[in-house]
Amino acid sequence: MTVLLLVIPLIGFILVNIPPPGNLRKFLIACPLLLSVTQVALMLFPRAGWWNGFDVGRFFLPFLRVDGVSMLMLLAIGLVVFASSVVSIALIKDARQQYNFINLVLLSLLGMNGIVMVTDLFSLYVFLEIVSVCSFILIALQREREMFEGAFKYIFLSAIATILMLTSTGILFMYAGGTSFAALAGAISSHQANSMVIFSVILFLIGLFIKGGIVPFHGWLPDAYSASAAPVSILLAGIVTKVSGVYTLIRLVTEVFGATPKTNQVLLFVGALSIVVGALAALGQKDFKRMLAYSSISQVGYIILSLGAGSPLGVAGAIFHLFNHTIFKAQLFMNATAVEVQTGKRDLDSMGGFASRMPITGTTSIIAFLSAAGIPPLAGFWSKLVILIALLKSGHHVYMVIAVLASLLTLAYFLTLQRKVFFGELAPEHEHVKEAGWLLTAPALAFTIIIIATGLALPFLYNTIILPIGSFL
């Protein structure tokens, strides 16, 4: 099964680039859609179907493994790629740009699937590069000045991250004699006091902080998210940075570097800093997408904070919030896209009263922001509750208080956003505004259902999925 998730996107890419006769080429637009739906089905029903017969992953491609955490991330990848592809059909009208987008999404899908399945540090780096290079090109895809600026900032910081991670891999390779997670974990635990090993772990962590857009390495993220085309920003904000920065950090800290007290202190501090700085910066934004970008930085801070708790419950909370954040942030970007497409504006001060004209977008946006702010019984509330309990049980009371107070900031900036965009009086120039087409509203509705269903089904999910995930520590 594992090998198919890597080979099929590559075959898809090759097929898309072999010019078929006649009008057959326009059907290739469905290629990422079909693959993402298949991936979602595979992850929801892993034991059913014919694909179990193809379990040749370890023979064909070594260093691959799919566990509970990988499956949850593969599910999130499938969902966001699906949403982004549907939105691209509505928004990218130019045939050549649509074709370029499909190709890059296919390769990006391959890279992200590789990141979540691989168990070797060097292979992980190669898959990270696939995703990064795809992201640079996707951000600049429509070749506008603002897009090039966003892409350039991402390339610049990403190059620094690459240098740090490669240097770290080289140093660790000297000590372990290999780059598999198991060999590295053994070498790091037996050289815990060695300064070079500590130095290399710090280098890798900084590289991942840059990739995840975590404060103080977040400079590229607001520009990249807000400058890129709508389907690209959904993909970037929804899953790309989550997989390449945050998931990788969780996986390496728990499985390779080890959750030592020093590492936990760094994670707690950086997580709390991200939460507060991201939320305060979001409060001051006038641009819809930039506010969501800063909100993303803040929410990722919660994930890092939970990881820093250093307990299985903390890891479970981090992964649960990572999944929830992927869903509600992708949805909020879909809502921002719908508003921008229908009004041509992103400036919050020039909006207002759109809820009466765009009822589906307004309602789905409110549910997503309530989930982000941690209001019960939505999914975001439960993941934040797990994070707070993990911090409380591990004795980090100060950080728990910071997390609770920052939740009020989240509520404040999202309430500001809702009031400015959807509530209040409709300006006369917006009388013509109407609901976005079904290609924009249908994925948003589907994601809203996931948010509500995850929240309501928590008693079932907690014992069957969330706690077993945390136990892999």
Place this chain on the structure above:
Amino acid sequence: MTLTHLLLFLLMLTGLYAVLSTSLIKAAIGLAAVSAILTMLMFTMNSPLAAVFELSVCAGLITVVFVSVISLTKPSAPGEQSDTEPHHYLKYAPLLVIGALLCWAMQYFLGDAPLSTISVSAGPDVRIALWTLRRTDIFAQLAVLFVGVYGVIVLFKELKHD
């Protein structure tokens, strides 16, 4: 000064030339020189397999890709570059800081904890290394190659026709 020290010094010099050069062609040539010197370093460190790959892929293939990309972009008009980017030496200032930091870090870390590395042998057979041990990387590098080529086509080739 040993051969390794000399090669490391040349490596840094050519690297700086590649990064600080204002001409794209000169930067690409500088990068090729970096790869060539790195190849020599790898040979001196008993890693012929890595050296051959560095020479063929980085010094060869990548230079060809860079030169192809540069040929696809519009050349700037004579004198345009000097107008937009005046020569000032402040840009070299961070190098002193980086150099000092590196010296401090190497002295501190190497002095504090001597390396206890596992000795690296000449390495396994090429076929085993590529097709058995690192098969996943080969597969992923194929995808990286596709992305790189696709990026060149998307971002640079169309610019020429605009």
